[in-house]
Amino acid sequence: SPSDPDLVERARAAKERLGDKVFVLGHHYQRDEVIQFADVTGDSFKLARDAAARPEAEYIVFCGVHFMAESADILTGDDQKVVLPDLAAGCSMADMATAEQVAECWDVLTEAGIAEQVVPVSYMNSSADIKAFTGKHGGTICTSSNAKRALDWAFEQGEKVLFLPDQHLGRNTAVRDMGMSLEDCVLYNPHKPNGGLTAEELRNAKMILWRGHCSVHGRFSIDSVDDVRERIPGVRVLVHPECKHEVVAAADEVGSTEYIIKALDAAPAGSKWAIGTELNLVRRLANAHPDKEIVFLDKTVCFCSTMNRIDLPHLVWTLESLAEGNLVNRIEVDRETEQFAKQALERMLALP
Numbered sequence: 509s510p511s512d513p514d515l516v517e518r519a520r521a522a523k524e525r526l527g528d529k530v531f532v533l534g535h536h537y538q539r540d541e542v543i544q545f546a547d548v549t550g551d552s553f554k555l556a557r558d559a560a561a562r563p564e565a566e567y568i569v570f571c572g573v574h575f576m577a578e579s580a581d582i583l584t585g586d587d588q589k590v591v592l593p594d595l596a597a598g599c600s601m602a603d604m605a606t607a608e609q610v611a612e613c614w615d616v617l618t619e620a621g622i623a624e625q626v627v628p629v630s631y632m633n634s635s636a637d638i639k640a641f642t643g644k645h646g647g648t649i650c651t652s653s654n655a656k657r658a659l660d661w662a663f664e665q666g667e668k669v670l671f672l673p674d675q676h677l678g679r680n681t682a683v684r685d686m687g688m689s690l691e692d693c694v695l696y697n698p699h700k701p702n703g704g705l706t707a708e709e710l711r712n713a714k715m716i717l718w719r720g721h722c723s724v725h726g727r728f729s730i731d732s733v734d735d736v737r738e739r740i741p742g743v744r745v746l747v748h749p750e751c752k753h754e755v756v757a758a759a760d761e762v763g764s765t766e767y768i769i770k771a772l773d774a775a776p777a778g779s780k781w782a783i784g785t786e787l788n789l790v791r792r793l794a795n796a797h798p799d800k801e802i803v804f805l806d807k808t809v810c811f812c813s814t815m816n817r818i819d820l821p822h823l824v825w826t827l828e829s830l831a832e833g834n835l836v837n838r839i840e841v842d843r844e845t846e847q848f849a850k851q852a853l854e855r856m857l858a859l860p
């Protein structure tokens with residue numbers, strides 16, 4: 509949708525008043541009306557790395573979802589304030605693993621006699637509590653752009669990995685990139701006693717996958733892939749690794765949002781692509797590459813509703829409040845959680 513010119517002007521004016529005091533980060537799934545005001549855009553890895561790039565900025569306005577703002581708070585200085593323009597911008601996947609559930613899972617692994625062999629690897633898309641759990645137990649964070657490197661590292665530290673909370677990224681990376689089989693992976697269901705697994709199943713597994721998923725990427729199906737191949741002969745199917753395993757197996761290429769952007773930049777004119785990721789990004793890519801045919805993989809629209817909560821009115825309100833000296837919507841992780849979560853995040857940032 510075209511942005512309201514008054515709001516665009518107000519956002520511009522407020523940002524100008526704030527000058528170097530504000531640093532605006534924008535995830536690739538954000539709306540165009542918001543992304544136009546981002547100083548830096550990126551996937552979740554790039555944004556975690558770049559969050560600390562402006563130590564002189566008093567305010568970091570994070571146009572993305574809650575777990576990203578928490579990570580930015582953990583990785584930036586104590587005097588820098590991270591702000592999320594709408595506090596209701598959560599992530600349903602991150603909510604699928606709570607601190608209590610994960611503590612209970614660790615007890616189950618301990619009882620099965622395997623906890624010492626297990627290294628936790630947690631997807632960036634998780635709460636600060638889960639990142640702290642990961643740090644405390646010697647594990648690392650990963651994103652969709654470094655999941656293989658994170659797993660390589662983890663399997664140097666131990667024999668098994670507990671992968672949280674996205675079963676699909678875990679399974680896809682293990683099977684597609686690490687040569688494991690589907691039988692090496694078991695699914696831990698936090699809503700069942702003992703995760704729904706026997707001690708023997710746990711002892712035989714290499715990858716213990718948490719039963720979480722992304723509701724946006726989970727909607728792509730084999731039918732969407734078959735349909736688009738029929739509709740557009742010669743199309744290349746490029747999907748995010750949060751998609752289901754069978755969709756990833758049927759795709760031509762798989763990668764994070766940053767990977768998808770680079771692949772399309774490098775693609776020859778006239779090439780045809782069906783993209784399996786969030787719709788704001790796919791539309792922006794289609795507009796940026798009029799010489800290529802770029803379509804959304806599914807027939808129905810598929811925004812991430814929580815990413816979309818950050819809209820221009822919320823951004824204007826945030827920037828104007830900050831410009832008037834009103835600190836609104838601050839995301840602040842408590843010190844103890846921060847300390848352990850930071851260890852896990854720093855292990856990720858140090859991966860080769």
Ligand code: 13P
Binds near residue numbers: 550651722764765
């Ligand atoms: P990336 O930005 O790492 O590709 O992850 C996609 C996503 O779902 C973010 O919430």
Ligand code: SF4
Binds near residue numbers: 722724725814815
């Ligand atoms: Fe969470 Fe999926 Fe939205 Fe990413 S796209 S923020 S994983 S619900």
